[in-house]
Amino acid sequence: MLSPESLRRIDREIAKYPAEHKQSAVMAALIVAQDEKGWLATETMDFVAQYLGMAPVAVYEVASFYNMYNLEPAGQYKLTVCTCLPCGLQGSLDAADHLKARLGVDFGETTADGRFTLKEGECMGACAMAPVVLVNNKKMHDYMSNAKLDALLDELRKR
C-alpha cells in the first residue's frame, strides 16, 4: 500500500515513542503517506490505521483535524497564503489577489490543468516575513512580492 521507503520513514518515526505508543507516529505517518500519494484516500487512512494498530476512525479524526492533510486530491502544487491579520496588514491580501489573477482561480479552487490549488491559510508563524506562501505544506516562501510570486509560479510550472 505504501512504498518500502515510506514504511522505512514511518518506522523511523515510530521509534521516537515508547513501544506501546505507536499511535504517536500517526501524524508523521499520514504526512509520509500524503507525500507519497498526494492525498489521504480512505484506503490510505485504513492502511495507516492497520500499520499503527489504531481504529480507522481515529486516524480519520486526526487526518481531518489538522488542516494540512488533503482529504481530497489537490493540484500538483498546493499554494497556501496566510491571510491572518498581521500578514494581511503587510500586504498578503494583495499577494493573494495577484496569485488569484495569475492562476485564474479563487481560494479553494484548482487550476484547470490540475497544477495549482490555491488555499487561504491561517497563521504560519512567519508573520513578520509576510506575505508568505506555503508550497505543498512543506516549503515556505516568505517576503513574497509580486515579482517573487511570478518567479515562483514560473519555476513550479517548469518542474
Added chain:
Amino acid sequence: MSELNLEIDGRAVAVPPGATVMDAAVKLGIYVPHFCYHRKLSIAANCRMCLVEVERAPKPLPACATPATDGMKVRTNSAGAKSAQQGVMEFLLINHPLDCPICDQGGECQLQDLAVGYGKSASRFEEDKRVVPAKDIGPLVAAEEMSRCIQCTRCVRFGQEIAGVMELGMIHRGEHAEIVAFVGRTVDSELSGNMIDLCPVGALTSKPFRFAARTWELARRKSISPHCGLGSNLVVQVKQNRVKRVLPLENEAVNECWLSDKDRYSYEALESGERLTRPMLKDHGQWREVDWPQALERVAAELTKAAGSVGILATPHSTLEELYLAGRLAQALGGSADFRLRQSDFSGDAKRGGIPWLGMPVANLDGLDRVLVVGSFLRKDHPLLAQRLRQAAKRGCRVNVLHSVDDDWLMPIANRKIVPPSELLEALRGVNGTPIGESLRSGRNVAVLLGNFAQQHPQAAQLQAAAQALGYPIGFLGEAANSVGGYLAGLPVGGNAASALGHKALVLLNAEPELDCADPQTAGQALERAQFVVALGAFRPARDGADVLLPIAPFAETAGTFVSTEGRIQSFHPAVRPAGDARPAWKVLRVLGNLAGVAGFDYETLEQVREACLRGKDLAALLSNRIDLAASPAAPAPQGLQRIAEVPIHFADALVRRAPSLQKTRDAQPPRAWMNARLMQQLGVSAGQPVLIRQGSGEARLAAALDDRLPEGCVRVPAAHASTAGLGAMFGTLGVQAVAVGKAA
C-alpha cells in the same frame, strides 16, 4: 485517606478523595444539569452545562470534572451558576434545530428538558443553523439527524470504553466537528444500541423504532431478557398491544445500564410473518388449522399412547415454569426431558455437586484480578459479561484465554492458548506449567470460567474436573436465560437431551432441533423415526418434522421466571397479549397433563406452578460447580479435519433468528468456512471460493474464509444456521472440498 467535607448549596456532604463535585452533588440528590457527563464513561467536561460556582474560584467550574476538596463551598443555582448554565444552553441551541415536535427524541430529550429550565424563549442567534449530513451507520442505529448532535462525544466514548472498539469518531474541528463512522463503515458492535440511550438528543436514534411512536404514548412494562444467561432487566415499551421498543432497566448488579443489541432488538420477531398463531394438525401430509381443544386432545391421545416413551426437548430459553411442567409431564408419562440441547457430554450428570453456575455474582467479575476463560465465544455469547471483564481488564485484571479460536475480545489478553477442540482438555490439564498458569498464580482474586464451547464439548465433564483441579474457583458462563433454571426446574428427567431423542413421542418446547441441538443430523433422524412429534413454538418451524404445531406465547407475551447464570431468580409479567390464538406454554402443558390424566396438574395460576417448583428448595445451597469425576485419559486425536462450531449471536434462539433488523447486521452474515492459510493451500481453495463441507450424511456449501489464527487441522463452521443445519455434530470431524467454480449445483 479521610473523607473530604464540602458544602453544596449550603448542605454538608462528605465524599472520598478523588470524588468530583458532581459525585458530591449526586450524593446529596442535587441535580446539576449535564450532557456529556455519564457515570459509566470517562469525563470529557466538554458540554459545559454543569458549570457551578465555587467559592474563591475566579470562574465557574464544571461540576463533572472538578475534584472535590476539603472545605469547598459550591453553589449550583446561584445567579452566577445559573447565568453560566443559561449561557451554555443558549450556545447549544443556536445550531440545534428547534423542531422538537417532529424529532424522534421529542419527549425524552435531555436537551429539550433542560431547555425548558435553562433556555430562553427567543433566540438571539439569527444566522443560519448548521446542517450536518445524515449518515448510514447500519441497521440498528439511525444517524439520520446529525444536525441535532451536540458533540457531547458520549457515543464515541462508549465505543472506546465500554464496547471496546472505536467505531464512531468526531471528525473535523470547531463548528464543523461531526460524528461519523469511518468512511463507508457501519457500527457493528454487539452493544451498539446503547449509544442511542446515551445520546442526550435525537441525533442517534433506534432505526427500527424511528417514528413508530411518541414516548408519551408508550406504556412501560418491566421484563427479563430471554436470551443469554445474564438475565438483563428490560423495560418493554408498548403501544396498542404491540411492543414498540425495548430499553434497559437499570440494574447495577446485572446489566448496569446496558443492553446487548440482541436483547434490545429481538422484540421485532414478535411481529414476524412466521408467527404461529393457530394450532395446526397434519392430516395425510396436509397441514390444517384446528382449534385448541382438537389439537390438545390429539396430542394428549398420542402422548398417552406413547406412554413410557415420551421425550421432551425444551430450549434453555424456556421459562422455569415451562421447564418444571415439562419435567413433571415426562416423569408422569414415562420418558425423559432435558433442556441442554446443545450439550453432548452428560457423563457428569451423577457426579456433580449441584447446579453449575457462574460461581459468583455477576458484579464480582469486575473485581477479578486474574481470570482464565476456557472455550468461550465470549463477546458474542455473553456480550455484557464480556463488557464486565473488559472493565476488569482496564483496572488491571489479566485475562487469559484457552480456546480453539482467537477472536478479538476487544480487551487486552494476557496470554492465549489456541488449540484444536480435541486438545482442549489436555491443554487445560497442563495449564499450570504455562504462562497462563503463572498469570493465575500471581493473582489474589482468580477464577476459571467455562464458556459455551466448553460446556458443549464432548468432554465437558472432564473439562469441568480439569478446571476444578487447577485449584481456583470455577464458574460456568451459562448459555441461556434459563441454563441454571432448567436444573432448578428438576431437569433433566429420565435421561438427557441425547437419550430423549430416542423416544417414540417427542415434544419440542421452543426448540427447532436442526438449529438448537448438538447434532442436527441425529435430531432430524429422531424426528423422522418418532411416531409422533408435537412442537410448541411461537413460529412456524422452518423444517416440517412435526405432526402437531401448538402456538405458544414467546417473550413479552407470557409470564414466567428465568434463573440467571449467577442464580438470580427473576420473574416477569407479560407486556402484551399473545398474538392470535397463541397461549402461554405453561397453560398448554398443564392442559396436556390434565388431558393425559396426570395427577397434581391442576394449577390455576403461574404462581402456583412456580411455588410448586421452588417449594423447599434453597437455590444458594443447590448451586455448586464441584464435580467428583476421575480423570479419564485424553481421547485419541481424531482423524481428519476438526469442526469448530460456534452459535452465531443472532441465530442462537428462535426469536433472534426472526428479528429482521438483527438479521441485517454484520454479525448475522451467513456463516463461512474459516480455515487457516495452510489448510486453504492444502485444499487448494482461496478466500471467498465456495467449498463443500461434508459431515456424516449431510453437507453444506459455504464460502471459504481465511482466519489465520485458527489451529492446524480445523475448520470453523458455525452451527444454528439454516445453511449448516444439514451437518452433524458441533464437535467432530468433517470433510472440506473445493467446489469448482461454474459447476454450481
Added chain:
Amino acid sequence: MLDYGPDAILMAGLDGANWRLADYEKRGGYEALRKLLADQVPPERVIAEVKKSALRGRGGAGFPTGLKWSFMPRQFPGAKYMVCNSDEGEPGTCKDRDLLRYNPHSVIEGMIIAGYATGSTAGYNYIHGEIWALYEQFEEAIEEARRAGYLGRDILGSAFSFEVYAHPGFGAYICGEETGLLESIEGKKGQPRFKPPFPASFGLYGKPTTVNNTETFAAVPWIMRHGGDAFLNLGRPNNGGTKLFSVTGHVARPGNYEVRLGTPFARLLEMAGGTRAGKRLKAVIPGGSSMPVLPADVMLATDMDYDSIAKAGSMLGSGAVIVMDETTCMVRALERLSYFYFEESCGQCTPCREGTGWLYRVVHRIETGRGRAEDLALLDNVSDNIAGRTICALGDAAALPVKSFLKHFRHEFEHHIEHRSCLVSGPDSEPKWGRAGAHLPPAMARAA
C-alpha cells in the same frame, strides 16, 4: 550578521548560517551543560537559579519557569517528559521560527538542562508543520548533539540520560495549548484536556510533564552560564532577561527584535522603523492576537514587560506586537481575528465551538453593512459567555479581542452599523479585510 538589536543575547552572534553544533560550541554552547554535569550540580540548584533569573514563560502566559519546573514530582519512578512548544501559530508571532532556524542548539541545550533539573527521561519538541524545513533541520541538530554525546545514555559520562525527539504539527493552532499539544503527541486530535490534573502530574502518556516555549528553553543555557542574577538584571524585577518581540503590521521594518524586558514600546517601534511613512499610529495588540488591543496613546506610554503591559490593560503574551496605523478599519481587523478563532476552535467544548462562529458572523455582518443596533451588546454578552467557561484559554483568546476592540474603538463599529459604511475608508472602498470567511470549508453547508 542578523541584527536583533543591541540587547540581543539569545540571538547574538548569529549570521544565518552558523546554526550547527560546532558554531554553537564556538559561541560557548553546551558549556553550561558540561559544567552542570561535571560539577554534579544538584537539580534543585538549577531550579533555584532559574527561579532567581525571573525567567517567565515566553509562550503566552508568562508563568515563572523555575516555579513550573519545581512542580515536577521528584520521586517518581519511570518516565517523565520535557516538552518544547514550537507550535508557534498565534497571529503575529514568528520568533520561535528564527530561534529554530538560527540557533536550534540553544533550544536543545535548554531542554537537556531542564530535563536534568526535573529528572526527566526524554524531551519532545513539537514543531508546527508549516516550517517543515526547520523540523528537518532540528532533527539534524539533535543528531549532531547525540553524536557529540550531549544526548543519549550517560551524557558526557555522567549518570544522566536524556533523549530529544522532534514531533511534527500539521496545521492546528490549538496544539499550541499545552494539553492539546500533549494529545497531539499522543497521536490524537489536539483537543485540550481539562485541568486539573496539570501536566506536571498527568502529562504526556499520563506521566509527569513540563511544557515550555522554545524561547523559554533557549534562555536557559544563558542563565546557567551567566547566573540567574545576570539574567534578572537585564530586565526588571519579576521580569527577568531579554525577550524576542515580533513586530508586525504597519511598521517600516517588520521583524523580530530582542530587547530587555522593560524597554519602552516607543523604542521598540523605533527599532522596527516606526510606522509606515507619514501614517499615524492607531492601535497595537502587544502580545499576539489573543490579547486585548490598546490604543496608540496607551501603548506609547507603556514599557514592554509583563507587569507594565498588564497594568496598561493587555498582556505581553507571546511578544507579538501587531501595529496598526490610521488606515486600519478596526471592524475589518476584528473580523479577521474572529475568523481565525472560529476556524481554529477545536470544537470540543460548547461555548467555544458555538460561540466563536457566532462572534465571527456578527462581526462579519457588521463589517458588510448588515449590522443591527443591538449587535454590539450581543457581541459583548456572547464574549462574556465564552470567556472563562471553556476547557482551555482559546475561549478567552476569542473573547478578549472582541471586548477590547469594542471598548476602545466602539465608534467605528457604531459607524458601520449606523451608516453601513466604513469610518476609515468610506463607503466605496475596496475592502482590505474581510474576505476571510468567504470561502468556508465544504462541511460548512448552511441551511438556506
